[in-house]
Every structure is written in C-alpha cells, then in structure tokens.
Amino acid sequence: MTTQEALFQYTLRIADTNLILAQRISEWTGHGPFLEEDLALTNIALDITGVAKSLLEYAASIENKGRSADELAYFRNDRQFYNAQITELPNGDYARTIVRQAIVDCFDYYFYTELAKSKDETLMGIAQKSIKEVTYHLRHTSSWVERFGDGTEESHNRAQQALNELWQYTGELFEMTEVDEILIKEGIAVDLNKVKEKWENHMSELLEKSTLAKPENVFMQTGSRKGIHTEHLAFILAEMQALPRMYPDAKW
Amino acid sequence: MEDNKFEEVFEGKLAKNEMVEPKDWMPDNYRKHLIRQISQHAHSEIVGMLPEGNWITRAPSLRAKVVLLAKVQDEGGHGLYLYTAAETLGISRDELLNNLHTGKAKYSSIFNYPTLTWADIGAVGWLVDGAAIMNQVMLQRTSYGPYARAMVRICKEESFHQRQGFEIMTHLSFGTADQKAMAQDALNRWWFPTMMMFGPPDSESPNSENAIKWRIKRETNDQLRQKFVNQTVPQVEYLGLTVPDANLKWNEAKKGYDYSEPNWVEFKNVISGNGPCNKQRLLARNKAHNEGAWVREAAQAFARKRKEIYEAA
Amino acid sequence: MSDNQGPVWEIFLQKKAGQPFVHCGSLHAFDKEMALQNARDLYTRRGEGVSIWAVPSNAIVASSPEDIGPFFEPSNDKVYRHPTFYQIPDAIGHM
Numbered sequence: 001m002t003t004q005e006a007l008f009q010y011t012l013r014i015a016d017t018n019l020i021l022a023q024r025i026s027e028w029t030g031h032g033p034f035l036e037e038d039l040a041l042t043n044i045a046l047d048i049t050g051v052a053k054s055l056l057e058y059a060a061s062i063e064n065k066g067r068s069a070d071e072l073a074y075f076r077n078d079r080q081f082y083n084a085q086i087t088e089l090p091n092g093d094y095a096r097t098i099v100r101q102a103i104v105d106c107f108d109y110y111f112y113t114e115l116a117k118s119k120d121e122t123l124m125g126i127a128q129k130s131i132k133e134v135t136y137h138l139r140h141t142s143s144w145v146e147r148f149g150d151g152t153e154e155s156h157n158r159a160q161q162a163l164n165e166l167w168q169y170t171g172e173l174f175e176m177t178e179v180d181e182i183l184i185k186e187g188i189a190v191d192l193n194k195v196k197e198k199w200e201n202h203m204s205e206l207l208e209k210s211t212l213a214k215p216e217n218v219f220m221q222t223g224s225r226k227g228i229h230t231e232h233l234a235f236i237l238a239e240m241q242a243l244p245r246m247y248p249d250a251k252w
Numbered sequence: 253m254e255d256n257k258f259e260e261v262f263e264g265k266l267a268k269n270e271m272v273e274p275k276d277w278m279p280d281n282y283r284k285h286l287i288r289q290i291s292q293h294a295h296s297e298i299v300g301m302l303p304e305g306n307w308i309t310r311a312p313s314l315r316a317k318v319v320l321l322a323k324v325q326d327e328g329g330h331g332l333y334l335y336t337a338a339e340t341l342g343i344s345r346d347e348l349l350n351n352l353h354t355g356k357a358k359y360s361s362i363f364n365y366p367t368l369t370w371a372d373i374g375a376v377g378w379l380v381d382g383a384a385i386m387n388q389v390m391l392q393r394t395s396y397g398p399y400a401r402a403m404v405r406i407c408k409e410e411s412f413h414q415r416q417g418f419e420i421m422t423h424l425s426f427g428t429a430d431q432k433a434m435a436q437d438a439l440n441r442w443w444f445p446t447m448m449m450f451g452p453p454d455s456e457s458p459n460s461e462n463a464i465k466w467r468i469k470r471e472t473n474d475q476l477r478q479k480f481v482n483q484t485v486p487q488v489e490y491l492g493l494t495v496p497d498a499n500l501k502w503n504e505a506k507k508g509y510d511y512s513e514p515n516w517v518e519f520k521n522v523i524s525g526n527g528p529c530n531k532q533r534l535l536a537r538n539k540a541h542n543e544g545a546w547v548r549e550a551a552q553a554f555a556r557k558r559k560e561i562y563e564a565a
Numbered sequence: 566m567s568d569n570q571g572p573v574w575e576i577f578l579q580k581k582a583g584q585p586f587v588h589c590g591s592l593h594a595f596d597k598e599m600a601l602q603n604a605r606d607l608y609t610r611r612g613e614g615v616s617i618w619a620v621p622s623n624a625i626v627a628s629s630p631e632d633i634g635p636f637f638e639p640s641n642d643k644v645y646r647h648p649t650f651y652q653i654p655d656a657i658g659h660m
Contacts, residue, residue, distance in 0.1 A: 031540040032540065036592055240309060252423055
C-alpha cells in the first residue's frame with residue numbers, strides 16, 4: 001500500500017464516520033423530544049455533515065481520479081465505506097442517541113486534538129476547526145448523559161441499557177491497521193492508543209458523575225476498517241444514495 | 253383607570269402606529285385573535301418541518317443536505333420565537349402544544365400536502381416560503397410588539413429560504429429532461445395549494461376586518477394573492493415551466509394577471525382534516541411529544557436534584 | 566411529576582466584546598446549563614454574539630404601563646442634566 005492509498009483510506013474513514021452519524025442523527029430533525037433540543041441536535045448534525053464534506057473533498061483530491069466528494073458519498077457501496085459501526089446503528093430512543101453521540105464526541109475530541117498536530121496540512125486544518133465544534137458537542141451531550149443518569153429511574157435505566165448495548169462497538173474506534181502504521185511513520189496519522197487512554201478516563205469520569213456503570217469485559221465487534229458493517233449500513237445508503245443513482249447523469 | 257379610559261389608550265396607540273406591549277391593556281378579543289394567529293403561525297412552522305425534513309436523509313448532494321438541514325432547523329427556530337411571543341399573552345407552551353396535538357389549533361393547510369419528489373423541496377422553498385414571506389413582511393409592522401419583533405428576526409432569516417428553493421428549481425429546470433419534468437410536476441401540484449395559503453376570498457374571510465383594524469394584518473387575502481401571482485409568473489417563465497392554469501393572462505387594465513381561483517372545496521376539506529397528510533402530520537407531532545415526555549421529566553428531576561434551577565418553574 | 570416544557574428564560578446577547586447585553590428573545594430550559602446551551606443553539610446560529618446572559622423570566626421585575634407618567638415624565642424637565650444646558654465660551658471650544 002502506498003502512502004497515498006493509505007491517506008485516501010484514512011481520510012475516508014474519518015469522513016464516513018461523520019457522514020453516517022450525521023445521516024442518522026438528522027433523522028431526529030423535526031421529531032426531537034422538545035423544540036429547543038431538536039434544534040440543538042440538528043446543529044450537531046450540521047457541523048458533522050460539514051466536516052464530512054470537507055474530508056470527502058480532500059479524499060477526492062488525494063485519489064485524483066476525477067471523482068468528486070459527492071461521487072464518493074453517493075456512488076460507493078457499503079463494502080467501500082469505512083465508518084465505525086457504532087455510527088450506523090439505529091437511533092433507538094433519545095438516551096441511546098445521546099449516549100452514542102457522547103461516546104463519539106469524546107473520541108473525536110481527543111482524536112482531533114492529536115490530528116491537529118498532523119504533518120498533513122489539510123487534515124491538521126480540518127482537525128483544528130473541528131476541535132471547537134466537538135468541544136461544544138461533547139459539552140452538550142455530556143450534560144444530557146448526566147441528566148439521564150441522575151434524572152428519573154426511567155431515564156437512568158434507558159441510559160444504562162444504551163451503554164450496555166453500545167459498548168461492544170467502542171473497540172473499533174481504536175483499531176489500527178496497516179493504514180495507520182504507514183501514516184504514523186510519516187507523522188500524519190494519530191496513535192489511537194494514546195486517544196484510547198484519554199477517552200477511557202474521560203468516559204469513566206462522565207459515567208461516574210452520571211451514576212452510570214461502565215460496562216466491563218465486553219467482547220468488541222469489529223469489521224469497519226475492512227468495510228464490513230452491520231446490516232444497517234446498506235439500508236442507510238439505499239436511502240441516502242437513491243436519487244443520484246436513479247439519475248446518474250443529473251447534477252443537483 | 254376605568255375600562256373605557258384603557259380602551260382609549262389602546263385605540264390611541266393603534267392610531268399612532270405605536271406598538272402594544274404585553275403588559276398594556278388590550279381588549280379581550282384582540283388578545284384572543286392574536287393568540288390564535290400567532291400560535292397558528294408557530295404550529296405551521298413546526299408542522300412545516302415534517303414535509304421538508306422528509307428529504308433531509310435523501311438530499312442528492314452534500315451541499316443540498318446541509319442547506320436543507322439548516323433550513324428545516326430555521327423553521328423550528330421560527331416556531332420557537334413565535335411560541336414565546338404567544339406566551340407573552342398569557343398562554344403556556346404546554347397549552348399551545350396541547351391545542352396542536354389534540355387538533356384544536358390549526359396550522360397552515362399547505363403542510364398537509366406531501367413532498368413526493370426532490371423537486372417538491374424546491375417548490376416548497378420557492379412557492380410556499382415565497383407566499384409566506386409576503387404575509388410575514390407585512391407582519392413586521394404588526395401592532396403587537398413581541399409578534400412584530402419575532403417577525404423581524406424571522407424575515408431576516410427567511411430571506412435565504414426562498415432563494416434556496418428557487419436554486420433547486422433552477423438546477424432541475426436547466427438540468428436533464430427527467431429533472432425538468434420533475435420540476436414541472438412539482439409546480440403542477442403546488443401552484444394551487446400555494447394560492448390557497450392567502451386564505452379564502454375577501455368576500456368570505458370572517459377574520460379579516462378586525463385583523464386589519466388592529467394592524468394584525470395589513471393587506472387583504474385577495475390583495476396578497478394577486479401580488480404573489482404577479483411576482484411569481486415571471487419566475488416561472490424564467491425557468492421555462494408552465495403555470496398549471498389555462499386562464500392565466502396578463503390584464504393590462506389592472507396591471508396584473510388574471511388567474512383561476514383555487515378549488516375552495518378542496519381547501520375547506522384540507523382544513524377540516526381531509527387533506528392527504530393531515531393525520532400523518534398530527535401523528536408525527538404527537539409521537540415526538542409523547543416519546544419526549546420521559547426526556548423532559550428526566551431534565552426536570554435532574555434540575556431539582558442538583559438545585560441548578562433558580563426556582564423558576 | 567407533571568410533564569411540561571420547563572421554565573421560560575430571557576436571553577441577552579452581547580454582540581461584540583465591550584458592547585451592552587441586549588435582549589434578543591426567550592426560550593425554555595430546565596436548568597442553567599441547558600438555558601445557556603439552548604440560547605447558543607437558538608440565538609447565535611448566524612454569529613450574532615460573543616457572550617450570553619440567561620435569566621429566568623420570573624426573576625425579572627418590570628414597570629407597568631401605568632408607571633409611564635410618575636416614573637419617566639418627571640425627568641423630562643431636568644434639562645440641567647444634559648450638557649447642552651450649559652454655555653461654554655467659544656474660546657474654550659470643545660469640552
């Protein structure tokens with residue numbers, strides 16, 4: 001694998017994680033638990049769709065085969081997507097949506113903090129911009145995790161159940177492959193072991209504050225680094241990509 | 253002060269084009285009319301999020317996706333500004349929502365029509381928002397302060413919405429033959445429902461007279477409708493599309509277009525619950541509200557536990 | 566516990582550092598942190614401010630319309646509170 005190929009895949013991985021999560025949480029727009037929160041979650045969806053767009057544009061330029069960012073988003077099949085599986089899971093109830101978001105926000109926070117030191121200037125720039133957004137996302141979702149954890153018995157149970165179900169998908173976030181190896185040597189990619197430790201500590205603190213139990217000894221799911229997904233992704237893409245694929249010669 | 257003295261002050265304010273503020277005395281039917289109108293307007297924004305939100309996950313480009321997300325979110329924000337304006341009249345958000353969820357309160361009938369294709373997202377932005385803006389611009393000078401101020405903010409933010417819709421229509425109309433057909437089909441389906449948005453003909457509009465006297469409204473339904481047609485026809489021509497009205501014709505004498513009235517029987521039916529999506533829209537609002545109940549309760553319980561809240565409730 | 570939308574808060578925005586905080590609208594929130602976050606998400610979507618105050622509506626004390634006379638009219642004839650009341654010799658110029 002060349003550095004260029006590695007960089008292409010690495011960029012797609014970050015882009016897809018943002019794109020698919022945005023796709024999921026934007027399902028809440030117009031259906032939130034109350035109006036103010038509806039708008040707040042939509043803001044997060046907007047931010048991360050924006051990040052996905054910048055990254056896909058960069059991926060397209062790395063690939064340099066004349067494919068645009070939109071073509072990467074709308075004309076790849078599920079086996080060519082590298083988003084973490086946790087992002088493609090159905091939203092479930094609001095506790096599940098928030099817990100998942102907090103898990104990913106927390107990961108992103110430490111990940112972008114490291115990526116902001118990348119020797120790749122484009123990734124560095126995108127990371128620097130994203131840190132500000134993600135700092136706010138994490139603050140927002142963390143405060144909701146706390147409210148659910150220490151709110152009513154029902155909200156506590158819902159949040160705990162969400163954690164128990166989602167935890168098996170957190171291992172994937174820190175998996176490193178040949179792609180990472182090549183790019184770490186070049187000073188481009190992030191050593192995810194470093195991120196993992198910070199993420200673990202942060203999550204432990206947040207869950208404790210929220211009176212929630214951190215799941216232990218969980219068997220971790222894997223696959224997305226190889227483009228292997230849950231059954232949900234193909235449905236997401238079928239919906240997302242329908243129009244451009246129906247009219248492949250059209251411009252929108 | 254005696255009641256008639258209050259009334260004198262109130263009438264004086266209207267006469268001087270001054271704003272009425274929440275703590276000012278106002279006649280009961282003025283208050284009632286406002287609550288009805290502002291809350292209807294708020295509900296329309298909120299229900300309006302549904303037909304457009306319907307296409308967020310299917311927007312055909314990344315750019316279109318962020319634009320649509322931002323737009324639908326804006327509609328939610330506008331609903332929120334309006335709810336808080338209505339609340340200054342002494343009715344709570346809970347009560348307002350309850351009126352919507354039980355079907356007691358109305359919202360703009362236009363949102364009971366389905367968004368079937370991507371071109372509908374263009375047509376809604378271009379035609380529906382275009383029609384709404386005509387009402388809204390006039391409402392920036394309405395007599396009730398909080399309503400007028402909400403409308404100023406809304407108009408400022410809305411200004412990109414109609415452009416967004418027209419941009420979609422432009423891409424489609426100058427795109428492939430399939431795309432152009434999609435645009436024409438959307439125009440065919442949205443033209444008359446949009447015309448209905450201005451309300452029944454003046455001769456049959458029961459609330460108009462007071463509304464104009466109170467400066468809650470400043471132009472009549474028919475005046476606005478005519479203005480909309482005059483403004484929109486050249487845009488249709490630019491797109492190379494056809495208005496689905498065989499009677500549409502320039503009338504030099506009135507310096508405006510003659511046009512066919514929309515089907516008022518259909519209008520009445522849609523208002524009274526028989527439109528294609530009435531039930532679905534109300535169901536979606538009720539579902540979101542009911543499924544959000546435990547979230548709101550958790551937030552309330554948490555606030556009490558942590559005493560973070562200034563005994564505000 | 567009865568379901569509700571939470572208390573109403575009044576939001577004040579500072580447009581730029583050094584400028585006064587101006588009322589921009591209201592919203593609902595269940596606690597202080599939520600009030601701030603909601604204000605941020607609702608009222609600064611287009612970069613309208615750099616700082617937010619959130620105040621529970623019921624903490625605001627307001628004057629009544631009837632107060633207009635006794636509260637505000639007496640100050641109208643206190644011309645000596647304004648600089649234009651005083652004469653400064655031309656030779657001094659700006660003061």
